[in-house]
Amino acid sequence: MCGIFGYIGDSNAPEIIHQGLKRLEYRGYDSWGISIINGDKIETIKDIGHIPEKIERNLKSTIGIGHTRWATHGGVTITNAHPHISSDKRFVIAQNGIVENYESLKNTLSKKGYIFNTQVDTEVILKLIEDNLKKNNDIRNAFIKAFKKLEGRNTVILLDSETKKIYAIRNGSPLILGVNKDNIYLASDPLAFNHLTKSIVEINNGELVGIEKGNFSIYDIFKEKEIKRKPKEEKLLNIDIDKGKYDHYMLKEIVEQQFTVLNVSTGKPQSTVCLTANNPFKDQLIVQSQKNCSVEVRDSNGRLTGRSGNHSKFHQFDTSCWQTGVYFIKSSAGNEEFVLKVVKSH
Numbered sequence: 314m315c316g317i318f319g320y321i322g323d324s325n326a327p328e329i330i331h332q333g334l335k336r337l338e339y340r341g342y343d344s345w346g347i348s349i350i351n352g353d354k355i356e357t358i359k360d361i362g363h364i365p366e367k368i369e370r371n372l373k374s375t376i377g378i379g380h381t382r383w384a385t386h387g388g389v390t391i392t393n394a395h396p397h398i399s400s401d402k403r404f405v406i407a408q409n410g411i412v413e414n415y416e417s418l419k420n421t422l423s424k425k426g427y428i429f430n431t432q433v434d435t436e437v438i439l440k441l442i443e444d445n446l447k448k449n450n451d452i453r454n455a456f457i458k459a460f461k462k463l464e465g466r467n468t469v470i471l472l473d474s475e476t477k478k479i480y481a482i483r484n485g486s487p488l489i490l491g492v493n494k495d496n497i498y499l500a501s502d503p504l505a506f507n508h509l510t511k512s513i514v515e516i517n518n519g520e521l522v523g524i525e526k527g528n529f530s531i532y533d534i535f536k537e538k539e540i541k542r543k544p545k546e547e548k549l550l551n552i553d554i555d556k557g558k559y560d561h562y563m564l565k566e567i568v569e570q571q572f573t574v575l576n577v578s579t580g581k582p583q584s585t586v587c588l589t590a591n592n593p594f595k596d597q598l599i600v601q602s603q604k605n606c607s608v609e610v611r612d613s614n615g616r617l618t619g620r621s622g623n624h625s626k627f628h629q630f631d632t633s634c635w636q637t638g639v640y641f642i643k644s645s646a647g648n649e650e651f652v653l654k655v656v657k658s659h
Contacts, residue, residue, distance in 0.1 A: 315395075315409040316340050316381035317470050317488070318505055319479045321526050322496030327372035330379035333498070333505040334364055340501070342381035344394035348405045348472055349377030355405055355474050359394040375526070378472045378479060378499075380407035386415065387432025396472070397431065397439050403474055404452065406442070408435040409486040409501055410467030418462065438469055456480055457521060457534045470499060482521045482534060490514040492544045495527035503547065512544040611641045 316337035320329045330347050346359025351374055358370050364381070380395035387393040396405035412418065415434035418441065423429070427440045438459055445455035452473045460469060466485025473480070481488055481499055491498035493510035499522065500506055503513050514529070516522050520540060521532045531540040610619040 315383055315407075315486075315501070316342065316505070317407055317409050317468060317481070317499065317501045318379040319377070319470050319472070319481065319499035319524065320497070321376040321479060321524055322493075323375060323526070324496065326374045326377040327368060329498075329509075330377050331364070331368055332508075333500060334379045334381055336505045336508075337381055337500070337502060338364065340381065341383055343384050343389045344382045344391070345380065346382075346394045346396050346407070347372070347377060347379040348396040348398070348407075349374035350472065350474050350477060353474055355398060355402060355472065357396060357398060357405065359391055359396070361389050361391055361394065376472070376477060376479065378405065378407055378470050380409075380470075385411055386434040393431050393433050395433075395435060397433070397435055399439060399443055401443075404442070404471055406435065406439055406469055406471045408438060408467060408469045410469075410484075411465050412437055412463050412467060413465035414463070435469075438463065442471075452476060453480060453521070453523065456482065460484070460521075461534065468501070477525070479524045480521060481516070483516050484518050488516040488522070490516055490522055490524070490529060490544075492529070497524040497527070497529055499524065511547050513547050514542055514544050609643055611643070 316334065318330050318333035318337065320326050320333070322329075326349050327347060330349075334345055334347070342364075344359065344361040345364050346357060347368070348355055348357040349372055350356075351372070356372060356374075358368065358372065378396060382393075382395055384393065395407040397407070398405045412434040415437055418437045419429065422437065422440045422444065425444065427444070429436050429440070441459035441462060442452075442455045445458045446452065449455065452471070452475065456469075456471055460467075460482045463484075468481065468483045468486035468488045470479065470481040479499065487501050489500055489503045490513065491500070491503060491506045491510045492512045492514065496509070498506040498509065514522075514531075516531065519533055519535045521534050523530045523532070531542055532538070533540055608621045609617060612618050
């Protein structure tokens with residue numbers, strides 16, 4: 314799966330985009346790239362292989378896009394890596410998906426005299442936009458017309474140096490918008506920016522989103538009408554997606570499978586607690602409730618492992634006999650259960 318990230322705001326775009334791409338690493342990739350606007354020019358850095366922990370090149374900007382690529386059309390090369398720039402250097406695009414009618418579109422464009430410099434189907438989209446701009450210098454309209462000719466599941470993001478805007482259109486491949494005051498984010502997965510904002514806007518198939526500092530707009534490209542949609546707070550974005558103590562994402566996934574199944578099946582709020590030997594309170598767990606109430610704890614088999622009947626907000630439990638696993642905490646103040654994941658080491 315390819316990953317897309319876009320940003321405009323009051324922070325340094327290259328750093329924000331780099332963080333976003335690092336948080337999309339779980340999707341897998343073989344190359345990556347970042348494009349930003351510096352003055353009136355677009356600067357791009359891209360490479361094959363692993364995204365470095367720090368970008369050596371000193372890039373400064375408040376607007377840009379990034380991409381992680383899984384090769385489909387064409388080999389794993391820097392030339393084939395996204396983003397791809399237009400012939401006049403005005404704009405760059407990046408794509409998540411496959412253009413199924415790539416060959417027929419490329420043949421048509423080649424007959425018009427367009428020369429292709431890469432092996433990727435994304436360049437067809439680039440040339441289609443360039444061709445449309447010859448008839449009308451409206452980048453938004455040129456982008457929409459080009460996208461309508463594509464067959465297959467695709468999401469495409471465009472950075473334009475002339476209007477200083479970012480546009481993206483979704484059809485099948487995921488796209489989410491995040492909002493934090495003057496900072497606007499676009500990504501294939503909201504987890505790419507969940508450390509920056511929990512306020513999101515879903516982008517549906519057939520919709521174009523345009524972003525500029527502190528503002529965004531949504532347009533249905535098939536019904537040809539503006540869409541009004543307000544951001545919403547997504548509480549489920551409180552998720553830790555880094556590798557943590559594990560060397561690889563796969564190892565982390567294997568260890569956390571027992572909790573993942575529980576998450577999906579219960580849909581209940583949860584947290585993790587580590588009870589370790591070097592913790593002086595390793596055999597005690599204190600739970601704070603929102604109201605004065607009694608609290609009981611049961612293990613994953615439903616066995617009662619602790620009860621506090623003191624009707625206060627603080628409840629202390631002896632955990633000396635607890636094992637690594639899942640526990641359910643329930644209060645008398647309501648029917649809500651809290652799922653607690655316990656990791657115990659000695």
